[in-house]
Amino acid sequence: MPKKQETVELRDVQSQPAEHPVVIHKVGVRSVPFPLVVMDKEHEVQHTVALINMYVDLPKQFRGTHMSRFIEILNEYRGVFVVRNIYAILKDIKKRLKAESAHLEASFSYFMNRKAPVSGSAGLMEFRCQFIASLNGEGRRDFVLVVEVPVNTLCPCSKEISVKSAHNQRAIVRAKTRLRKLVWIEDIVGIVEECASSRLFPVLKREDEKYVTEHAYSRPRFVEDMARQAAVRMDADPNILAYQIEVESFESIHSHNAYAEVISENWVSP
Amino acid sequence: MPKKQETVELRDVQSQPAEHPVVIHKVGVRSVPFPLVVMDKEHEVQHTVALINMYVDLPKQFRGTHMSRFIEILNEYRGVFVVRNIYAILKDIKKRLKAESAHLEASFSYFMNRKAPVSGSAGLMEFRCQFIASLNGEGRRDFVLVVEVPVNTLCPCSKEISVKSAHNQRAIVRAKTRLRKLVWIEDIVGIVEECASSRLFPVLKREDEKYVTEHAYSRPRFVEDMARQAAVRMDADPNILAYQIEVESFESIHSHNAYAEVISENWVSP
C-alpha cells in the first residue's frame, strides 16, 4: 500500500481484481427506507413507505460493487417510484453496475377502505405487501407479488365437539404469486378472504359484531382448509401462474401457532 | 494529543475529566445474552437464557465508565447466576465501578409443566419474565418482577348479542409487581390466569378442547374486566406491594389490538 497523504489519489478499490475468483450471487444494499407511490384498483394513488433491498450479481474478476449507485438510482425515481417503474429501475441498476442480473425487493403497507357488513361504518384496513422483482442477463423478468392478509379462523373441531361456541383467532395468510396478467392486490385479498371463517374489519358496531360472530361460526376452517381453498381458487384463476400459500393461526387456546402451506406444482422460490 | 507510537502508555481515557459536568443517569451495557439458573416453586432448578442490561450512574466529574467490568462481574457469577444473587451482583457493580447506584435487568423464558384439564396430557408452557433490580447510594433496594401471561379472552358483548358463539382470541397480560415477601412466578401466573376466560395449554386432546371451549364461553371477559379482576386479586394479596397490569388482546375480528391498563395507587415506574 502506498504511503497515504492528503493528496492521495482516490483509488477505486472496488474495481480491483478479486483475491478469490468466486462469483457472488447477490451483493447490494438492504433495509433502505423509501417513499413509494402505489396505484390502487380504484385508480387512486396511495402514498406509502417501503423498505427496499437491491442486489446485483458480481462476476468473479471484480472485487466489489459500487453500493452508492443503488441509492443514486433509487433517488432518481423519487416521487415516481411506482410499480410500473420496477423494470426500468432494474434495467438502470444492471447497466450502471455492469451486472448480469438485478434484484429489487420492496415491502410496504397498502390500505383498502372497508365497510362494516351491516352498519356500513367505514375504515382503513392495512395489508402488508412485497414486490420481489428480478431481471437477468437475457432480459428475462421475474415478478412475485406477496400479500399478507389477516383473517379470522374458527376451529371446526372445537365447534363440532362443543355444546356452544368454538375457539377462533386471528390468523395471517401470506400469499406469494407469479402472474400471467395484471392482478390487483385487492383481487388477491379477495381470494384469500373468501377462504377464511371471516374477514377482519377496522370498525364494527354492535349489529356488525353480531353478524361477524355468527358468520364465522357458520364457516369453521382449519388452517388446512383455508390453504386448500385458496389453492383451488388460485388454480381456477387464469391470471395466476404459480403460488405459495402459507396460513399461520395464532391459536387462542395455545401459545404456539398452527401452520399450513400449499404450493402449486410449478412454484419456485424467488 | 501526543504522537502515538507502539510504546504509547495506555491512557485511561474514561477516567479523564468530563468536558461537560453533566450527571449521567444510567450508563452501561445492553442486550448481553447470558445463561441463567432459576429456582422454581417445585424447588427444581431451571436452566434458561437471559438477555441482560446493566447500568450505573456516572458522577459529573468522570468522562466515562469502564464497560468491560460489567461483563467481568457477570462472568464471575457464571453457573450460579440465580435470583438470590442479584443484590450481590449489584453490590459488586457499585463497588468496582465506583458508582452511587446500580441497575440490572434480566429478561428470560420460564417454563411450567401443565396438564390438560380432562385428559391430563402434560406439556411445558413458557412465560416470558423479567427482573428489574436496583441498588442505590444508601443501600436502598428496588425489585420489580415482570411476568407475561398469554391467555384466552372471550368477548362478553359478542356473546350477549350473538345467537351462538362469541369471538375470542389470544391476549397477553403483562403484570409488573413490587413485593413485600417472596412471591413465586407461579403465583403471579395463577392470579392472572384466574381472571381470564381461559388459561392456555401446550397439549389439548379432543375432550380437553371441548372443555376449554365451553369453559371460556361461560367466562366472557373484556380486557377491562381482566385488568380489574387482576387488580382486585393483587390488592387482596398481602405479599404484593404495588402493581401495574397491562392486558393486550389480539382481537380476532380486527387487525388491531384492544388494551387496558390498571396501576395501583403507589405504583412508580422502575
Add this chain to the structure above:
Amino acid sequence: MPKKQETVELRDVQSQPAEHPVVIHKVGVRSVPFPLVVMDKEHEVQHTVALINMYVDLPKQFRGTHMSRFIEILNEYRGVFVVRNIYAILKDIKKRLKAESAHLEASFSYFMNRKAPVSGSAGLMEFRCQFIASLNGEGRRDFVLVVEVPVNTLCPCSKEISVKSAHNQRAIVRAKTRLRKLVWIEDIVGIVEECASSRLFPVLKREDEKYVTEHAYSRPRFVEDMARQAAVRMDADPNILAYQIEVESFESIHSHNAYAEVISENWVSP
C-alpha cells in the same frame, strides 16, 4: 342471561356497571396502521404511514369503553391527519368516549433530503419519530416529541491507545423532548447530529467517504460524551422545556451494546 334469539335486542354490554369498581388508567386500541400527513421544515407535505395507539381513562362505574369509536374518529381525520390536528382528535375522543383524559401515540417514518459533504450527491434519510399527546380533565395538554437519530460514534479510548484507526459503529440516539414552542424534527436531528462523531448519509461517493472517515476520526465520542453534549445543547435551547436522551451504540468490537441516558431535572415519563 336471557335466552338468545335472532330478535334479541342488542344490549350495550360496555355500558353496564363494572363488577369491580376499579378506575382504569388507560383503555383503548393499539397498533392501528394509518396514513399520516406531516408538514416539514421546508413547508412541504410528507405522506407517511403511522402506527397509532389511542386510549382514554375509564371511570370505575362503567364496565367497558366503546373501542370502535376510536377508529371512527381517526377515519374522520383521514387525509388531514396532521400534527396540528392532534388536540382536535383528542378533544373528540374525550367527548365521544365520555372520558376525563385521552391519549394518542403515533409512530412514523420521517424523511429528510441530505447531500453528501463533498460531492453533494443527494438522497433521503429516514428518521423514526413518535408523537405522544395527552389531554386531561381540565384541558391540560402534554406533548412529547420522540426522534430517533442514527449516527456514527468513534471510540476515544480506542483512538487514544491505537497506533492507527479506532473502532467506530452505528448508534441510535433517542431524544424525547417537551417543548415551549414549535421545534421542527429537523432541529432536533440537527442538535443530536452535532454531538456525534459523524452524521450518516444515504449516498457517499469516494471523496465523501474520505471526508466522513477523517471527520469522524477527528471527533471521537463515547456514548457518555454524546449524551452530555446533547444535554448541554438542549439546556441552551429556550424552546426545549425538558428532555430524555438515550444513546445506544452497536459496538463494532462487541456483540452487545453500550448505553448512556441523561434526563433533565424536570423530566417526567409520559
Add this chain to the structure above:
Amino acid sequence: MPKKQETVELRDVQSQPAEHPVVIHKVGVRSVPFPLVVMDKEHEVQHTVALINMYVDLPKQFRGTHMSRFIEILNEYRGVFVVRNIYAILKDIKKRLKAESAHLEASFSYFMNRKAPVSGSAGLMEFRCQFIASLNGEGRRDFVLVVEVPVNTLCPCSKEISVKSAHNQRAIVRAKTRLRKLVWIEDIVGIVEECASSRLFPVLKREDEKYVTEHAYSRPRFVEDMARQAAVRMDADPNILAYQIEVESFESIHSHNAYAEVISENWVSP
C-alpha cells in the same frame, strides 16, 4: 350437522375426508418454546432454550392433521432433546402422524467461552443457531446447520483513501451448511471468523482494545471479500458438502446495510 348435546360423541373431525383433494406440503406447529440440551466441542452439556417448528405433509384425502401429537412427542424427549435425537423425533412424528415426510426446525442460543487476545480476560459469546432437519418417505434425511456469527468488518475503500482510520462496524454472517460428517458449531464459527476484519469479544481490557483496533485495521474486508473467503474455506473443507453464506454489515456511515451472498453450486434451499 347433528344437533349437539352434552353427550355428543367427540368426532374426529381431522380424519374426515378433505373437501378439496389438495396435497398439503407442510402442516404443523410453529413457535413452540422448549428447553434444549446441546453437547459442545469441549464435550460439555449446554442448557439452552429453543424455538421449535414441526411439520408433516398431509395427503389429499385427509382433512386435517392432529397437532397435539407434535407437542406430545416433543414432551417425551424432554430433558434429552439433544441433536442426536432429531431423527428419532422425526421418525416418531412420521409414524404417529401417519405422514410421508416430517420436518423439524429449532433455533437456539449457543455459548462459547472466549478469552481476550492480550489480557486473556474471559467471557461468554453467544451465537444464534438453527437446526433444519427433514425425513422423507424413503427414509432420506436432510440436515442443515445454520450459524450466525457477529463480526467486525473494516472497509478497504475507506482505509485506502483516508489519511487515517477507516469506517468499521458490526456485521452478521449467516452460514448455512450441509455436512458430510459431524462438524461442530465451533468449527463453523472458526471458519467464518477467520474471514472477518476481527472477531468480537465479550470482554476487552485496554491492551486488548488496542490489539483489536490495530488488528482490524490491518485486515480490511468488504462484505464481498468476507463471503468469498468463507466460500473458499468451505470448498476446501472435506466435511462440508454445500453452503450458503450471507454477510450483512450494519454500515457505520449509512443507516442501511451492505449485503453479499455466495452459494455453492450444489446448494438447495431447505
